[in-house]
Amino acid sequence: MSTNQTTCKNCEQPFDSDFSFCPNCGQKDKDELTLGVLFYNTITNYFSFDARFFKSFLPLLFMPGYIAKQFVEGKRLQYLHPAQMYLFVVVVFFFLFSFKANEQASEIDREIASAFESHQKKDSLSIKGKQVLKIINDSLDREEARDALKNTAIYTGMTKEQIDSLVDGENFNRDKYNFGLEGTELDSLIKINASDKDLYNAMGLKEGDGAFKKRLYGQALKFLKSKRGGSILQTFYDTIPIAMFIVLPLFALLLKLFYRKSGRYAHHLVFSFYFFAFIFTVFGLLVGINYITDIPDWIDTLIVFSIFFYLIIALKRFYQQGWFKSFFKGSLTTFLFIPIVSIVAVGVGFFAFMFY
Structure with missing residues (x-):
């Protein structure tokens, strides 16, 4: 055995120079920092993008509940950790979706600006119409007054010049043109x-x-000044990943409610991580394919509905119960989960408005 010693650059501990890796911390001895090494380390460190990902990806798509079952049973080094799998898929999905989100935000800005412009033109025409009617009515009032004064001139002694001066004068009608601003103030x-x-x-x-209330009015005024709603939508999309850290544990809690005797809460959480990883994988594939070619709406709808059937199969495999129980519990879970998602969506929308 060689007696030459070298010092680890990471932990600064000596070890035999024949070793390729430091036996104390595991860092590679001679690892030149190149772009390839930097990129690989980033991917592997943050997303564990290695063989486990490829071993997990296909079973995730085509074997519902399989890798969740394997992970709970102890085979945890063969497959990507459920939380890592979920985070990786979510990051990829929102990266792809960000391009579509920007398009939607721009489209909303254009539609809002167009709606405001149309509304202002309508209000302007309405006000002008009321002004014309006011002038017409005022003119009729003046002529009626002129005729009445002429008919009574014999008693009042007013001359034609005096009548014209009184009727045509600025003080004839003291009522101001009260158009308010009629919604345009x-x-x-x-x-x-x-x-x-x-x-x-x-x-x-x-x-x-x-x-x-001041904050609410401030945001409303900000919107009215800018007449742009795209930033609100963008904030809404940006908040969804954070909201998922509320939604996903609640889904696992529902599973715990229906499968009380089927393991700890952590087991249901493992199932939920993999299931939501599948959902975002499907959505990511839809977004990616739609960039290349437009998929008919009925196919999009069919794929989305297939998520429910994926859930039923996954529940049956993971919890080892019959088809009827799996369908019944899966339906109840979905039925109860939809209102939760709706409430969270409303909350996220309100948050987006208050902090965009």
């Missing part, structure tokens, strides 16, 4: 660069209102 104030205080007053915000 706030837009008009924004156009003349009115202060935020005046804008809030027009919106109905009072000085004594609480911080929450």
Whole structure:
């Protein structure tokens, strides 16, 4: 055995120079930092992108519940860890979806701007129409007054010049043209660069209102000034991954409710991680394929509905129960889970509006 010693650059412990790896920390002795090494280390360290991923990917797609069952039974080095699998798939999905999200955000901005422009034109025509009617009515009132004064001139002694001066004068009708702004007051104030205080007053915000209401009005005013809703949608999409850390454990909790005697909560969580990894894999494939060619809507719908049948098969394999129980419990889980997703979606939407 060689007696030459070298020092590990990572842990600074001496070891035999014949060793390719440090026996203390496991770092490779002579590992030149190249782009290839840097890229490989990034992928392997953060996503464990190695043989386990490929061993896990195909069973995840085509063998529902199989790798979750194998992982719970102790075969944990053959397959990618459920949390790592889930995180990797989610990152890839949202990377692909980000391009579509940007397109949707831009489209929403255009539609909102168009809707505001159309609304303003409609209001403008409405106001102009009311002005014309007001002028017509005012003209009729003046002529009626002129005729009445002429008919009574014999008693009042007013001359034609005096009647014309009175009827045509500015003080004939003291009622102001009260068009308000008829729904356009706030837009008009924004156009003349009115202060935020005046804008809030027009919106109905009072000085004594609480911080929450002030924040709500502030975000609403921000939207009215920019007339852009794409940033709200973008914030909504950006918040979904965070919201999934609430949704996914709740799904596992539902499974624990229906399968109380089938292991600990951690077992149901393993199943949930792999199941949601499958869902995001399917969505990612749909997004990717739709970039290449448009898939008919009925195929998209069929693929989405196939997720339910995947769940039934996965439940049967993982929990080792019959088809009827698996279908019944899978249906109840789905039925109860949809309202949870809806509530969380509303919460995420409100969060997106408040913090976009």
